[in-house]
Amino acid sequence: AWPTTSLINVSVLGIWICALLFGRQFLSTARELPKIDLLMRAAVAICLLALPLAVVFVSPVRVALVALINPLVLILLVSAGVLAVRKEMPGASAYLAAGLALVIGAMMRNLIDLDLMPLNELTSNGLFVGFASSALILSLAISEKIRQQQLESEARNRAIVSSSINGIVSLYPDGEIIEFNPRAEAIFGYSRSYALGKSIWDLLIPESDRA
Numbered sequence: 001a002w003p004t005t006s007l008i009n010v011s012v013l014g015i016w017i018c019a020l021l022f023g024r025q026f027l028s029t030a031r032e033l034p035k036i037d038l039l040m041r042a043a044v045a046i047c048l049l050a051l052p053l054a055v056v057f058v059s060p061v062r063v064a065l066v067a068l069i070n071p072l073v074l075i076l077l078v079s080a081g082v083l084a085v086r087k088e089m090p091g092a093s094a095y096l097a098a099g100l101a102l103v104i105g106a107m108m109r110n111l112i113d114l115d116l117m118p119l120n121e122l123t124s125n126g127l128f129v130g131f132a133s134s135a136l137i138l139s140l141a142i143s144e145k146i147r148q149q150q151l152e153s154e155a156r157n158r159a160i161v162s163s164s165i166n167g168i169v170s171l172y173p174d175g176e177i178i179e180f181n182p183r184a185e186a187i188f189g190y191s192r193s194y195a196l197g198k199s200i201w202d203l204l205i206p207e208s209d210r211a
Contacts, residue, residue: 010054012066012106015131016073017047019102023077026095026138026145027084036080043073070106078103090148094141098134105130175200 020040024030029037050065081096105128111117161168161179167187170179180195188195188204195203 010051013047013051013054013069015102016069017044019077019134020044020047020073022138023080023095026091026142027080027089029080032087032089033080033083036076036083039076040080043076047073074099074103074106091141091145094137094144098137098141101130101133101137103130105133169195169200169204171200177203 020043024037024040027033029040047069050069053065077099078096081092081099084092085096108117108130161170161181164181164183167184168179168181169177169184171177177195177198177200180190180192182192184195185191190203
């Protein structure tokens with residue numbers, strides 16, 4: 001059986017603090033969802049204040065305290081996910097799915113504390129199973145978000161290089177050409193498709209000038 005102890009309640013509050021801080025960072029709520037961001041910061045403060053109370057108070061009070069905080073934090077996390085999905089923010093769907101996994105786990109924990117659900121190996125670990133599921137979902141979302149950011153960064157760099165008024169030739173250390181912008185085409189008289197992959201020594205430097 002899973003006993004209701006101060007350690008468990010402190011762990012639950014710690015999970016909420018981590019989830020809220022991660023949500024603010026992952027969804028960029030300060031910029032994209034300022035009202036939600038304000039509520040998230042307030043929720044973090046409440047959880048921090050509740051940590052010592054979860055240790056000091058007797059068991060029934062601890063249970064009631066966490067049972068009160070749980071739905072408030074969960075509603076906030078899911079609301080942030082729903083709003084992010086509506087704004088079509090990158091990774092929002094995965095964030096919402098992770099939030100729903102936490103909701104299921106937290107509901108199981110609350111029902112056990114209130115003696116409304118039988119205690120067994122699955123239900124007693126429900127919150128932590130939900131947290132682990134959320135972590136897995138979000139790890140995949142983070143990888144996808146990083147990949148999208150890299151693609152966007154590469155696209156921006158290509159746009160800058162293409163529109164530059166200066167000739168830009170980028171090389172590997174061995175001299176292989178990997179970028180040849182339109183201005184370089186005009187200066188050197190070679191097309192980009194022809195120049196890419198060629199050695200700069202063979203393409204742009206006359207044999208008589210080579211050391």
